[in-house]
Amino acid sequence: MSGVDVPEREGTPRPSPAARVRHYLPFATGGLQSLLRYRSTFVTTGVTAAAGAAVTVFLWRAVYAGSPPGGGPGGFTPEGITTYLLMAQVLQVLHANRVDDEVAAEVYRGDVAVMLVRPVSYPVVRFFACLPVVAANAVLVGVPVLALFALIVPLTVPRPVDVALFLVSTALSVLLAFLVNLLTGMTGFVTTNTWGVRMVKQSVVAFFAGQLVPLALMPGPLAAVASALPFRGMVDGPLTLLLGRYDGVAGAADVLARQIGWAAGLTLLGAVLWRASLSRLEVLGG
Amino acid sequence: MTRTVWRHVRLAFFLGGVGLHRLSAYRVDFVLGAGAFLVRVGLQTAVVGLVFRQVPAVGGWTYHEVLFLLGFSLLPRGLDHLFTDQLWELGRKLVQRGEFYRYLVRPVNPLFSLLSERFFHPDGLGELAVGAVLVGWSGNELGLRPTPLQWAVVPLLVLCGALIHTSVKLLFASLSFWTVTSLPSMYAASQVSEFAAYPLDIYHPSLRFLLTWVLPFAFTSYVPCVYLLTGATGLVVWLPLVTAGAFVLALTVWRRGVNAYEMTGS
Amino acid sequence: MIVAENLVKEFRLTERKPGLVGSLSTLFTREHRIVRAVDGVSFTIPAGSKTAYIGANGAGKSTTIKMLTGIMTPTGGRCLVRGIEPYRHRQANARSIGVVFGQRSQLWWDLSVPDSFRILRRIYDVPDPVYRRNLALYRDLLDIDALGTTPVRQLSLGQRMRAEIAASLLHDPAVVFWDEPTIGLDMVLKDAVRHLVNHVHRELGTTVVLTSHDIADIAAICDSALVVDRGRVVHQGSIRDLLRTAERRSVVFDHRGGPDPGHACARIEQELPGVSASPAEDGRIKVDYPVDRFTSRQVLAFLLERFDLADCYAPEPDLEDVLRRIYAGGSRSPLAAGVAGPGQGGAA
Numbered sequence: 001m002s003g004v005d006v007p008e009r010e011g012t013p014r015p016s017p018a019a020r021v022r023h024y025l026p027f028a029t030g031g032l033q034s035l036l037r038y039r040s041t042f043v044t045t046g047v048t049a050a051a052g053a054a055v056t057v058f059l060w061r062a063v064y065a066g067s068p069p070g071g072g073p074g075g076f077t078p079e080g081i082t083t084y085l086l087m088a089q090v091l092q093v094l095h096a097n098r099v100d101d102e103v104a105a106e107v108y109r110g111d112v113a114v115m116l117v118r119p120v121s122y123p124v125v126r127f128f129a130c131l132p133v134v135a136a137n138a139v140l141v142g143v144p145v146l147a148l149f150a151l152i153v154p155l156t157v158p159r160p161v162d163v164a165l166f167l168v169s170t171a172l173s174v175l176l177a178f179l180v181n182l183l184t185g186m187t188g189f190v191t192t193n194t195w196g197v198r199m200v201k202q203s204v205v206a207f208f209a210g211q212l213v214p215l216a217l218m219p220g221p222l223a224a225v226a227s228a229l230p231f232r233g234m235v236d237g238p239l240t241l242l243l244g245r246y247d248g249v250a251g252a253a254d255v256l257a258r259q260i261g262w263a264a265g266l267t268l269l270g271a272v273l274w275r276a277s278l279s280r281l282e283v284l285g286g
Numbered sequence: 287m288t289r290t291v292w293r294h295v296r297l298a299f300f301l302g303g304v305g306l307h308r309l310s311a312y313r314v315d316f317v318l319g320a321g322a323f324l325v326r327v328g329l330q331t332a333v334v335g336l337v338f339r340q341v342p343a344v345g346g347w348t349y350h351e352v353l354f355l356l357g358f359s360l361l362p363r364g365l366d367h368l369f370t371d372q373l374w375e376l377g378r379k380l381v382q383r384g385e386f387y388r389y390l391v392r393p394v395n396p397l398f399s400l401l402s403e404r405f406f407h408p409d410g411l412g413e414l415a416v417g418a419v420l421v422g423w424s425g426n427e428l429g430l431r432p433t434p435l436q437w438a439v440v441p442l443l444v445l446c447g448a449l450i451h452t453s454v455k456l457l458f459a460s461l462s463f464w465t466v467t468s469l470p471s472m473y474a475a476s477q478v479s480e481f482a483a484y485p486l487d488i489y490h491p492s493l494r495f496l497l498t499w500v501l502p503f504a505f506t507s508y509v510p511c512v513y514l515l516t517g518a519t520g521l522v523v524w525l526p527l528v529t530a531g532a533f534v535l536a537l538t539v540w541r542r543g544v545n546a547y548e549m550t551g552s
Numbered sequence: 553m554i555v556a557e558n559l560v561k562e563f564r565l566t567e568r569k570p571g572l573v574g575s576l577s578t579l580f581t582r583e584h585r586i587v588r589a590v591d592g593v594s595f596t597i598p599a600g601s602k603t604a605y606i607g608a609n610g611a612g613k614s615t616t617i618k619m620l621t622g623i624m625t626p627t628g629g630r631c632l633v634r635g636i637e638p639y640r641h642r643q644a645n646a647r648s649i650g651v652v653f654g655q656r657s658q659l660w661w662d663l664s665v666p667d668s669f670r671i672l673r674r675i676y677d678v679p680d681p682v683y684r685r686n687l688a689l690y691r692d693l694l695d696i697d698a699l700g701t702t703p704v705r706q707l708s709l710g711q712r713m714r715a716e717i718a719a720s721l722l723h724d725p726a727v728v729f730w731d732e733p734t735i736g737l738d739m740v741l742k743d744a745v746r747h748l749v750n751h752v753h754r755e756l757g758t759t760v761v762l763t764s765h766d767i768a769d770i771a772a773i774c775d776s777a778l779v780v781d782r783g784r785v786v787h788q789g790s791i792r793d794l795l796r797t798a799e800r801r802s803v804v805f806d807h808r809g810g811p812d813p814g815h816a817c818a819r820i821e822q823e824l825p826g827v828s829a830s831p832a833e834d835g836r837i838k839v840d841y842p843v844d845r846f847t848s849r850q851v852l853a854f855l856l857e858r859f860d861l862a863d864c865y866a867p868e869p870d871l872e873d874v875l876r877r878i879y880a881g882g883s884r885s886p887l888a889a890g891v892a893g894p895g896q897g898g899a900a
Contacts, residue, residue, distance in 0.1 A: 044470035048477040054493060055480055062344045062488040063337055073340040152490060196318035203326040212329075213336045293677075300674050308662065387623045388658035392675055393647040399675075403660065545625050545639075548563060549618050 023120055024128040042140040045093065049145050053089035056212055057082055057153065074216035079156045080243060081214070086149050087242060088211040088235045090142045091170065095177035095234060097130035100201065103185025104194035116278070123274055127178055134174055162244045165252055169238035172259040176234050179266035180205065186270075189277045210236030216245075230266060233259035294398055298405070305406035316408045323412040330356065330483065331420075345487035350424040351515060352485065357420025358514075359483045359507035362447025364413030370452050371407040372400055377459040377468040384549045396544060397456075428515070436514055443513075443522075446529040447506035451479065453532035454501060456540055463543030475501060482507040502528050553634065554597040554620060554727065554759070560628035561590040561615050589615040591783030592629065597776075599634075599726075602753060602760040604774035604791070608879040612783045613763050617729050620761070621651050633727060647676070650720035654732030657704065657712060658719065664701040665715045669722060676723035683722070690718040693748045694741070709736030717745055721752055727759040734769050746772040767872045779878055786878060791871070798869030799877065801848060802840045804832055805855060806863040813837055816859065824854060836863075 064078040071077050076084065103126060106112050115122045149155070158166070184201045188194045206212055209231040215223050226232055237255045246252050309316050334356060338349040347355070380386040380400075389399040432440075458475045462468035478496075482503040486494050497504040498521070505521070505528050513522040565585045590612040597603050607613045618624040620631055622638030622645045630637055638645040651658070659668045673683050690696040694714045704712060713736050720728055728749075734742045750773065752758050764770055770777070770791070777794045779787035787794055811819065816837055817829040826845050832838045841851050848866070855861060 041470045044474040047474040048470075051474065051477045051480065054489070055484065058488045058490065058493070059337060059344070059484055063341050066341075191314065191318065193312075193315040193318045196315070196322035199322040200325050203322075203329050207329045207332070212333045217336060217340065219336075219339065297674055301671065304663070304667065304671060307667075312662070383656075385656055387618070387621075387653065387656070390623045390642055391621050391646050391649065391651045391658065393643045394675055396642065547624065549623050 024124060042136070045096065045137065046141045046145055049089050049093045049141055050148060052092070053086050053145065053149065056085045056089070057149070060085055061153070074214060075245075076214070076216070077156070079154045082149075082153050083155045083158075084214055084239050084243060085211075086146065086153075086155065087239055088209075090146055091173060091235050091238060092206070092211055093137050093141050093145070094134050094170065094174055095181075096137065097133050097174075097178060097181060099126055099130050099178055099181035100184040100194075100198050102126070103182060104188035104198070107185065107188030108192065108194070123182060123270060126182060130178055156243065158242050159244060162242055165256075166238050166242035169233075169241050169256060169259060172256065172263060173234045173238050175263050176230060176259065176266065179263065179270055180230070180234075182270055183266070183273065186273060186277055205231050205234065208232065209234040210239070214239075230262040233262055294395065297394065298398070298402065301402040302405045305404065309406065309408055319409050320412045323409050324416065327360070327413075327416050345485045347485045347487070348428075350427045351511075353420055353424040354428065354430075354515065355485060355507055355511045356483045357417045357422075357424060358511050360413045360417030360420070361444045362451055362506045363479070364410045364417055365444060365448035366410075366451035366455070367407055367413055368410030369405060369407075370401055370455060371410070372402075372404040373452075373455045373459040374469070374472065375404075376400060377462050377472040379467065381462045381547070382467045386547060387549050390544070390547070397540065430515070432514065433517070436517075440514070443510040443525070446525050447510065449529050450502055450506050450532050453529075453536035454479070454503075456536040460536070460540040460543040463546050479503045479506070502532060505529070553599045554632070554761070556593055556595050556616070556620075556629070556631040558629035559590055559593045559616065559619060559626050559631055560588065561612070561619060561624065562627045563587045563589055588783060590619070590626075593780060593783065593785055594629075595778055595785050595788055597759065597761060597778065599759050600753075600757045601776050602749075602774045603762070604770040604777045605761055605763045605780070606770065606777055606875060607763075607780040611780045613780055614731055616780070617731050617761070617763065621649060621729050622646065647723075648726045650723070650725035650728040652713075652716050652720045652728075652730045652733045654713065654716075654730075654735035657716065659704045659712070659715055661705045662703050664703055665696065665699045665707075666701065668704065668715070668719065672719055672722050678723045682724055686718075686722055686724070689748070689751070693744050693751070694718055695744075710738060710741060713737055714741065714745075717748070721748075721758075724756055725758065727761065730760070730762045730764075732764055733762065734764060734766055742766070742769070743772075749773055767875070771871055779875070781878060794874060795869045795871060798874050799844070800840050800842055800873070801851075801866065801869060802838055803848075803851060803855070803864065803866045804836055804838045805859070805861050805865075806834070806836045807859040808862050809860050819858070820854075824851070827851070 060081050061078060064072045064076065064081055067073070067078065069077075071080070074081075106115070112122065115125065118125075180201070184198055185194070187197045191197065208226045208229050210226065215226050215232065215236045218226060226236070233255075237259055240246055240255055241252060246255060331353070334349070334352055337344060338352070342348065344352065376386070389396040392399050394402075454475050455472065458468055458472040460468075461471060478501050481489065481493070481497055486497060486504050486508045489497070494504075497508075505525050509521045509525060512518060512520065563586070565587055593612070593616060605613050605617065615624065619626050620633055620638060622642040625639040633645055634648055636645050638649075659665070660671065663671075669687070672678070678686075687696070694717070696714060696718055699707060699711055699715060704715065707715070713733065717730075717733055720730070730749075734745055737745065746769065749758075749760060753760060760773065762769065762773060774791060776790045777787065778785060779794070787797070807816070813831040813835055817831060820829040820837075820839060821827060824841065824846065827839060827841045829837055829839045839851065839855070852864075855864070
């Protein structure tokens with residue numbers, strides 16, 4: 001069925017960008033509505049995030065317990081490493097957009113074929129549907145978790161300029177997380193055990209993004225591998241900016257440029273693979 | 287009574303066979319699941335390795351001791367995983383989609399009927415294998431010489447730990463009878479169980495209390511490991527009591543949930 | 553024997569407000585509404601009968617069946633299946649009942665049908681001869697072998713339903729509860745299922761309780777009917793008695809000589825006010841008359857007098873019409889006053 005629809009869709013005249021965004025807004029509010037239906041979700045996402053943060057925070061605080069006042073390994077102070085690991089967990093909450101889960105499920109059930117008959121692009125729909133989830137998670141989970149830890153462990157206070165850079169970088173990291181999750185969900189076209197794939201993704205991303213161990217504390221070769229992967233821009237990148245661990249304007253620009261580069265690259269990869277998957281869908285008969 | 291038990295044991299073996307048979311039918315899934323698990327534990331071990339690059343001891347625990355603890359925590363978790371993975375389905379969708387009824391119209395215990403649908407979950411085998419290797423290797427590096435008594439209680443320690451994991455999972459999965467889906471809370475509880483992979487000594491006192499007496503994951507790894515590594519019996523004597531308490535509480539919630547079950551839909 | 557005594561089931565529903573603002577407000581407040589799905593229903597279904605449990609959507613029939621199968625606990629009253637309260641003794645009850653919920657599978661999702669049957673055989677301790685006999689029966693009647701080794705989740709609805717029906721009978725249950733069992737089946741398979749259940753009933757005396765939206769299922773399988781409306785029983789008795797409550801009867805005849813069918817119809821309608829006549833196939837004429845104005849005797853006498861009848865028969869009243877009338881206005885039904893016994897109804 002998609003074989004008939006895709007060319008037709010491309011043949012219609014393109015509406016203005018504003019009109020096109022308007023097409024996708026219902027998906028954004030719809031995504032939020034289905035999320036809000038289960039208010040317990042936020043409580044439990046918060047518990048999960050707090051628990052995840054506590055494991056890494058306390059583990060590394062034990063390491064830095066006896067470090068000299070000028071800064072321990074990797075140039076982190078105890079407050080610095082605590083802030084890093086805590087904010088890493090908050091970023092992870094922002095990245096938990098459930099896109100991998102839902103795309104995989106819709107591919108598996110064949111619901112993707114139904115989406116194809118609508119005059120909108122499925123990946124873009126998914127993007128808009130995940131934005132309110134991200135916003136709700138930030139406000140209802142991220143802020144309370146941060147507040148909770150601020151009460152029990154000392155944190156560093158970042159400079160305003162670093163906070164601004166961090167916010168820009170965080171927006172890019174949300175886009176990167178969406179793309180990574182979209183690609184993960186699309187493995188549903190080739191395997192039924194997307195659960196395993198998602199678990200690998202989760203572990204690999206958490207490790208190489210620097211969520212569990214800052215890149216600065218990794219041995220040379222491992223740090224080099226982590227720097228070369230797109231995941232770095234999801235956690236270590238934004239936090240480098242937040243904690244002011246960069247070299248002047250050039251250093252900050254480098255972090256942002258890498259994020260933008262990877263976002264563009266993954267968008268391209270996603271688009272190519274999406275097209276390839278659709279032709280596969282036709283072969284399978286939807 | 288004994289006849290019923292005996293019947294369920296025979297059924298368990300038969301259904302276990304079906305589970306193993308299914309593994310061979312879904313070989314790719316099995317390989318993917320086991321592979322995913324290896325990646326996860328591998329990276330977890332790498333984190334421990336990276337931590338100990340910086341310091342010789344954390345919270346009074348050495349590198350090999352922490353690895354021993356990490357490995358041991360996988361044993362009860364794996365044993366639980368092997369038999370009770372279907373509980374995730376209960377929390378996720380069985381109540382939500384009105385599918386739970388099928389366990390109530392069969393002439394076997396509903397909990398047994400539920401669990402038996404996925405006996406021998408392959409991830410459990412992976413966890414048991416990796417855990418055993420880690421415990422064996424790090425125990426050897428530590429020059430550990432367990433007493434005969436310690437050897438004898440190891441299976442019991444693992445079994446009690448597994449029952450604690452099962453109880454927590456069952457309790458949170460049963461909440462779905464009232465809340466339709468309880469996946470998030472199950473997920474949160476399983477996230478809390480991750481604490482068990484590291485020494486309790488590094489955590490905030492409130493967290494230590496939580497892990498010992500509220501969600502007693504400390505009893506699945508930290509408490510037995512302290513006993514095996516140092517011989518100190520401190521908390522380990524409480525293990526049977528904690529296990530029994532957790533299990534009875536979970537079963538009670540489950541029973542009430544089953545009675546409150548309202549099959550949705552027309 | 554199945555007994556319900558003053559059975560009540562209430563549900564607590566969460567009110568959700570529409571739209572985004574509504575969703576946001578449900579985050580903080582929740583309003584509940586109590587809905588009474590089954591409202592003090594009492595009935596007795598004799599052992600060995602084939603009873604259609606009939607009611608419009610939302611009449612509480614599925615809820616009642618769920619209490620009879622032990623899936624749900626009643627809010628009030630009680631029910632007994634073969635002397636057992638099902639929701640109190642689920643396992644004991646499960647041994648002697650078979651269940652099909654057309655909308656929901658009870659098979660093993662990622663196993664094949666033969667594998668599912670092997671498990672069921674162990675779970676129910678089905679003796680070898682019974683198992684072999686039943687499999688042979690399903691092979692003959694439902695062509696169950698054609699399902700092969702495909703996992704259940706990949707079967708079509710029709711294929712799955714065949715397996716569900718067979719699974720519900722595998723252990724020779726004393727009572728079967730079938731909720732929409734012929735969903736997704738084509739005509740040939742529907743016939744096969746009806747044939748199967750009638751066969752099993754004849755051989756084993758199985759009690760059958762059936763709900764279906766397909767009137768043909770009810771007509772082909774059941775001998776008695778239990779009609780519920782808005783949670784209350786409005787009719788219990790044989791299907792025949794139910795049909796007797798029809799407000800209209802009809803008779804079809806064929807006649808020799810004049811007048812031609814068109815004129816004949818006009819003449820009947822003119823001389824018997826309130827009666828409608830219409831030409832049927834092969835030159836026959838169908839006469840519909842309201843039972844509260846004419847007896848069958850009057851209509852037949854009229855026809856015999858005016859026409860040279862070559863052939864004449866009276867089809868059964870349309871069950872669907874009868875039910876539609878009950879659904880449409882339970883209170884206006886002559887049966888609403890209570891449970892109808894035999895003999896009650898229109899002119900015979």
